[in-house]
Amino acid sequence: MPPITILYPFAGDTGLGGSHVSVLSLITGLDPDRYRAKILLHRQPGIVGEYIGDLGLSFEVAEDLPLMRTPNYPRDGDVGVARYLMSLSRQMVREIRRLDPQIVHTNEGRIHTNWVIPTRMAGRKHLWHHRQDPRAFGINKLAPLFTNQIVSVSHFSHPARPVRPVEGRFTVVRSPFDFSSDIPDKEESRSKLLSELGLPEETLLLGWFGTLVDRKKPVRFVEAVAEIARAMPGRPVHGLLFGSVDEADPTQKQLCLSRAAELGITENIHMMGFRHPLAGYMAAVDIYLVTAINEPFGRTLIESMHLGTPVIATAHGGNPEAIVDGKNGFLVEAENPAAFVGPTLRLASDPQLYDRIVRTARNEAHQKYGRERHISQMTEIYDKLARRSGT
Template sequence: MSGRSVRQRGGSAAHRVLVVAHDAMLYGAQISLLDILGRIDKERYEPHVVIPSAGPFTEALRASGIPLTCGVVQRWIFFPKPMTLRAILRRPWRRLNHPYVLAFLSWLSLPFRVIVLVLLMRKQRVDLVYTNTATVLDGALAARLCSIPHVWHLREGVAGNRDLSSPLPLSWLPGFALSHSATVITNSAGLACRLFGNASPPQVKVVHNGIDSAAYLAEQPEPPLPSLVEGTRLAAVCGALQERKDVLTYIRSAARLRDSHPELHHLLIGQGSGDYLARLQNEIDNRGLTDRVHLLGYRSDMPALLSAIDVLVSTAVDEPFGRTLIEAMAAGKPVVSTRSGGPEEIIIHGECGFLAEVGDDAAVAEHLACLLDDAELYAAMGKAARERVLQYFDLDTSVRKIERIFDEALRTSENAPDLTS
């Protein structure tokens, strides 16, 4: 590593880290990245974020004083957008918004974006590139061209992901990540196994997401909620309302409890596409839950909301980690989840929550009823949930692990160029 590519601060060296993000919305991957950048040792690492576009995430970065550049990178895989043939014929330009068209345009412009990124890296005298998603390749390719270390943080399973659409097979991605990275980080052992097989190479490191538990332990203000009668119990699903989250299974479980637990209401917290939201609303109406299920949209007051609910539920088909589960557990709430990957590493079944098989709405309803009907069990599980998060999912612990990975990547990088030349 060239000494000239490291900024001196008060006699100590701060390595410049180019951070590649993929989306301007504030969901799990972006919130976790924001937490990391907020806690990383600024005397040792100086982050600069590149991102496709502006949005709530970039606003949060600016508020935290983290420098960023928009429009330099682009995703190579996109969320599917339902389009009927009739709609396309009426408005042909809509074809340009099809995920396959967007992917083709992204691949076409990839060499030019990489060149621009290389120039930015030379100007910034970057020492290490840290990519926070599988859906952007630009950082890995630019790091290879500059012969500087690349750390790839994979937070999503791409192959088989119902919420991503690609015209190409995706079996090449794990091998590409390994060949273009000093270290590949996954946020759960389940995701590592899914991507790299049962015997993951030593190059792959598992770092569970961590949270600042203090934000959820503190007393919270009462959040704005729909008008509810006294004695109402609240269960909630939180996160992007997408196909992969299988919120329809949750609605079916809510229908099973409609008559036996009339005091129970359900909150769906998060944004979703118009098509999927319409399907959810149709299911809610058909099952007679119109006055019992409330779609709240995106909310920025999650600690207050989690303090107000009784149980958090995840019915995802594929969940690489499950950040909202540990947030609810930090607030002292027991949780119910499907066995969808990451949640199996978070929840000890029968101790701090319950696990059900994917798609089993009857089991989800049974576990919910068990928690609501047994106050002693509810209190014990809530306490155990909080203790588990404090012990195993601490933010500072996660950040220190990532810093050690950065240190190792920088230490073992060979023939690092002098980017000032």
């Protein structure tokens, strides 16, 4: 039996996010005798293409294939709805027929919106891998009508108000994590980071990881650092934001810096930018503060649990599906920076609690979120879709 061919289209003009890391981890783990992956990037390779190349995967760049402009993801070079309907959708149909996949697997907002209808027009199966807000337009209006399968990273992100029922087509599959690599030495990583920033050994390092977008609430992180610093006057407290600026929401970096200035903690906030690999930095910080709301299932949250950095997260989105308050991390009220103070003080003052949280979190992460389990679940879905298409 010939292998099942799966097309993975990506935008080439975005930053590297958790959705890219997750699906590319899946692709590298597919059995090549059973599955053939074809990766297509719109217009340019970008950071995503660089990462794909680093993984040893091949890809094509469709330089003359723009994307339809969507309200949440406007980019230079995108086209309007009229052009999409009149010509671009048909161009995508031709690309699908040229590449000849049985399945088109999309993984990010505007890629879902652009590819789901052409996939159905081309007579192929579409898999909508949902990692976003359950209230999003596409998952409620387009996916219920046109996709063959919705795979979501959490129960939280089930479509809130689908135009038609999705039961029977909705499956939760947790993101894949490769826990086989060596864990960076925490003390060594911490010392390097302190040296880079010129900070004393006793500094409490609070980390934030993610693309700088409003949903992830980086400004709330700055405010939480200010609250914690006020509660710990005898110890230096510094907040480090790791992540790239999103072109669709370019104001967040300046908003963070402006808020830090207003709160008088400019010297305590560090915009670290995009760093890869990230594991050493995630291991280096003392505590990871997850301020996001409507986050279906944050990849960095699980990575932090694996790397031995305790997590304090908002009790919102998919976070409560991973964190049990006081057992493998802490949950706090969303949109309330002061709520992070109590758990931070407990972790900073009680080494035994800190170590217990770290051990429990790592054990649970390894049990629930291993890469092989994810690959097994996804290939089962691929097999079912391919059988439905007559493969």
